[in-house]
Amino acid sequence: MIPDAWKIVDATLPRFDEMSRALLESRDGDIKGSADGYVDAVKEIVAAAKQRDAKALRGAYQSLSDSCGDCHFKGGVGGELDE
Numbered sequence: 001m002i003p004d005a006w007k008i009v010d011a012t013l014p015r016f017d018e019m020s021r022a023l024l025e026s027r028d029g030d031i032k033g034s035a036d037g038y039v040d041a042v043k044e045i046v047a048a049a050k051q052r053d054a055k056a057l058r059g060a061y062q063s064l065s066d067s068c069g070d071c072h073f074k075g076g077v078g079g080e081l082d083e
Contacts, residue, residue: 009049009057016042016064037067 020042023035044060 006049006052009045013046013049016045034071037070038064041067 020035020039023031023038026032026035041060041064044063045057048054048056048060
C-alpha cells in the first residue's frame with residue numbers, strides 16, 4: 001500500500017459505519033432487508049484495517065462494492081428502478 005494509506009483507511013471507517021447504521025435503522029423494510037451485504041462488508045473492512053491486512057482489505061472492499069452494485073445497479077431496493 002502507499003505510504004500513509006492506513007491513515008486514509010482509518011479516516012474513512014466512520015463514514016462506512018454511519019451508512020451501515022443508516023441502512024439498518026431505515027424505516028423502509030426493503031432497505032433494511034437489503035443492508036446485510038453492506039453491513040457484513042463494512043465489518044470485514046474494519047477487521048482488516050485493525051489487523052493492517054492489505055489483502056483482506058482489498059477483498060472486503062470488493063465485497064462492499066458488490067453489495068452496492070447489488071442494490072443500486074440491479075433495480076434498486078425491490079427492483080423498483082427497473083419499472
